[in-house]
Structures are given as C-alpha cells and as structure tokens.
Amino acid sequence: MRQAKNRIAELEEILREGGVRVTRQRAAILKILAEAEDHPDASELHRRAKEIDATVSLSTVYRTLSALEQQGVVQRHAFENATARFETADAPHHDHLIDIETGAVIEFRSDKIEQLQAEIAAELGYDLVRHRLELYCRKRKD
Amino acid sequence: MRQAKNRIAELEEILREGGVRVTRQRAAILKILAEAEDHPDASELHRRAKEIDATVSLSTVYRTLSALEQQGVVQRHAFENATARFETADAPHHDHLIDIETGAVIEFRSDKIEQLQAEIAAELGYDLVRHRLELYCRKRKD
DNA sequence: AGCTAGTTGCAAATGGTTCTCATGTGCATT
DNA sequence: AATGCACATGAGAACCATTTGCAACTAGCT
Ligand SMILES: [Mn+2]
Ligand SMILES: [Mn+2]
Ligand SMILES: [Zn+2]
Ligand SMILES: [Zn+2]
Numbered sequence: 577m578r579q580a581k582n583r584i585a586e587l588e589e590i591l592r593e594g595g596v597r598v599t600r601q602r603a604a605i606l607k608i609l610a611e612a613e614d615h616p617d618a619s620e621l622h623r624r625a626k627e628i629d630a631t632v633s634l635s636t637v638y639r640t641l642s643a644l645e646q647q648g649v650v651q652r653h654a655f656e657n658a659t660a661r662f663e664t665a666d667a668p669h670h671d672h673l674i675d676i677e678t679g680a681v682i683e684f685r686s687d688k689i690e691q692l693q694a695e696i697a698a699e700l701g702y703d704l705v706r707h708r709l710e711l712y713c714r715k716r717k718d
Numbered sequence: 719m720r721q722a723k724n725r726i727a728e729l730e731e732i733l734r735e736g737g738v739r740v741t742r743q744r745a746a747i748l749k750i751l752a753e754a755e756d757h758p759d760a761s762e763l764h765r766r767a768k769e770i771d772a773t774v775s776l777s778t779v780y781r782t783l784s785a786l787e788q789q790g791v792v793q794r795h796a797f798e799n800a801t802a803r804f805e806t807a808d809a810p811h812h813d814h815l816i817d818i819e820t821g822a823v824i825e826f827r828s829d830k831i832e833q834l835q836a837e838i839a840a841e842l843g844y845d846l847v848r849h850r851l852e853l854y855c856r857k858r859k860d
Numbered sequence: 861a862g863c864t865a866g867t868t869g870c871a872a873a874t875g876g877t878t879c880t881c882a883t884g885t886g887c888a889t890t
Numbered sequence: 891a892a893t894g895c896a897c898a899t900g901a902g903a904a905c906c907a908t909t910t911g912c913a914a915c916t917a918g919c920t
Binding site: 631634635 | 865866
C-alpha cells in the first residue's frame with residue numbers, strides 16, 4: 577500500500593512535469609493502472625475506474641491512455657484479434673506469451689532474443705527502435 | 719513466367735481440393751498475390767486485381783483473402799498502426815523488419831530466435847502454436 | 861478568488877473489415 | 891453442350907474499437 581501510493585504519486589509527478597494536468601479522472605485511471613496485475617483493455621479499465629470515480633467516460637479513458645502512452649508511462653499492446661490492452665511501463669522490458677485458449681497473458685524476457693534482434697537489424701543496416709514479440713501458445717497437455 | 723504459371727496453377731489446385739471454387743475474381747487476386755514481391759494491403763491488391771478483372775470488388779478481395787488464409791495459401795500480417803498486409807504462404811517461415819520512416823518491409827529469418835521461442839514456451843509449460851516477431855527500425859545513418 | 865488553457869462527457873464521426881441479400885456463375889453431372 | 895444448385899459476387903449497410911467536435915467544466919498558476 578505504501579509502495580503503491582508512492583508509485584502513483586511518482587506517476588502523477590511525471591505527468592505534471594510533462595504539462596499534463598492530473599484530473600480526478602486521470603488520477604482514477606492511473607491508480608487502476610498502477611494496481612492492475614493483468615493487461616486490461618480500455619473498457620475493462622473503464623469498468624474499474626468507474627468504481628473510484630463514477631463520472632469517468634470511456635472517451636476519457638482512451639484519451640488518458642494516449643496521453644500516458646505519450647508520456648511513456650503506459651504501454652499499449654495490440655495482440656492478435658483483440659482490443660488494445662495496457663500496462664504501466666515501469667517494469668523492465670518484457671515480451672508476452674498469450675494462451676490462445678484462455679486469453680491469459682504471461683510475461684517473459686530473453687536477453688538472448690533481445691540481443692539477436694539488435695544484431696539482425698544491424699546486419700540489415702538498421703537501428704532497432706522497438707519490436708514486438710508475441711508467442712501464441714496452447715497449454716501443454718501430458 | 720513459366721514458374722509463375724505453374725505456381726498459380728498449383729495454388730488453384732489447392733483451392734479446388736479444399737472445395738473452394740476458382741472464380742474469375744479469385745484467379746485474378748491469386749495471380750496478383752503470386753506475382754507480388756511486396757506485402758500489399760487489401761486496397762492495393764484491389765487496385766492491382768482490377769487491372770486483370772475490372773469487376774473485382776473490395777468485398778471480394780477481403781472474402782478471397784480470408785478464404786485463402788483459411789486454406790493456408792496466404793498469410794495475413796497486422797503490423798503496427800497499419801491496415802492488414804498479405805503475402806502468399808509458400809515461402810519458408812520468416813519474420814519482418816519494418817522501416818518506420820518509409821514503411822518498407824524486409825524479411826529475415828533467425829533459426830536461433832525460432833528455437834529460443836519454442837524453448838521459452840516449453841519452459842512456461844506451453845506448446846508454441848505460432849508467433850509474431852516484428853522489428854521496427856530506422857535506417858542506420860553514417 | 862480569478863484567469864485561462866487544458867480537459868471532460870456526450871454524441872457523432874471514422875475507417876478498416878465483415879456481413880446481408882438479391883443476382884450471378886463454377887463445375888459435377890447428365 | 892446444357893442443366894442444376896451450392897457457392898460466389900457486387901453494392902452497400904452494418905460493425906465496432908477508437909477518435910473527434912464542441913460546449914461546459916476545472917486544475918493549477920497568479
Ligand atoms: Mn506485460
Ligand atoms: Mn513476408
Ligand atoms: Zn522484447
Ligand atoms: Zn519467426
């Protein structure tokens with residue numbers, strides 16, 4: 577709880593410094609995002625945010641997510657055949673494994689793959705700016 | 719030209735075997751796809767297909783692409799912030815590097831990365847069904 | 861407390877893709 | 891070569907996640 581509070585205050589500070597006002601609605605959305613342990617989409621965030629501030633509209637959720645993304649506070653993911661999902665960007669970089677039966681999202685990180693990607697880009701004469709790596713899987717049965 | 723003809727005939731055969739009729743429109747779209755060296759989207763395919771058969775509608779392009787995808791003849795890619803792009807699925811598996819300035823798409827393949835992905839899925843208790851790996855890059859300047 | 865530019869809720873717009881339905885046609889069969 | 895019918899087509903409407911216009915509100919500085 578202490579942790580979460582500090583984290584939210586930090587995020588709010590980042591926004592203010594970026595010239596983004598911390599409104600009632602944004603504070604609610606930020607809190608929801610900071611507390612989320614999953615990768616909710618806009619409408620799920622809306623559902624949760626309304627419990628803190630019933631006035632939050634879906635438009636504002638979208639607008640806030642865009643603003644937060646632009647500030648580098650939030651990361652947007654567009655997994656296959658699904659609405660965009662979001663998470664705070666304070667965790668170190670990782671990629672995602674998606675359970676194609678349940679939709680569950682599992683995070684992972686492979687330094688080897690990260691490095692290989694940069695090497696491939698370099699070999700082709702490019703600088704790697706960002707990438708997208710998603711594993712669509714089925715739970716192993718046995 | 720000889721090559722292309724055989725290839726197209728092959729693809730048409732696959733469709734017939736799959737119970738998919740080879741109509742004038744589908745033949746046109748298939749030819750365009752087989753000859754494409756890039757990764758065109760539906761409306762670009764429509765533009766090109768109309769040169770062969772002016773009656774082809776955009777609806778049919780989409781429907782045909784879905785049918786071809788289902789037959790495993792075509793692969794669909796949903797790169798970031800862009801309409802879906804397509805290519806025939808007869809080339810061996812590869813991933814894509816996207817030039818974020820020009821939109822150009824470059825193909826590459828890394829057996830190491832392919833293997834690492836399967837290992838990661840396995841470690842997490844999953845079987846890898848498919849994956850998506852895209853490198854968003856900027857041309858190296860120097 | 862007052863000012864003002866940024867923000868909001870609402871409703872309407874957007875745009876790629878899919879669907880509906882009346883009409884047309886590939887192709888197995890005769 | 892003609893027939894029949896299940897499958898395809900063109901045109902446009904529908905879909906639906908996301909974005910946007912606008913008049914009313916408000917965070918945050920003075
Ligand atoms: Mn994550
Ligand atoms: Mn390709
Ligand atoms: Zn990564
Ligand atoms: Zn791959």
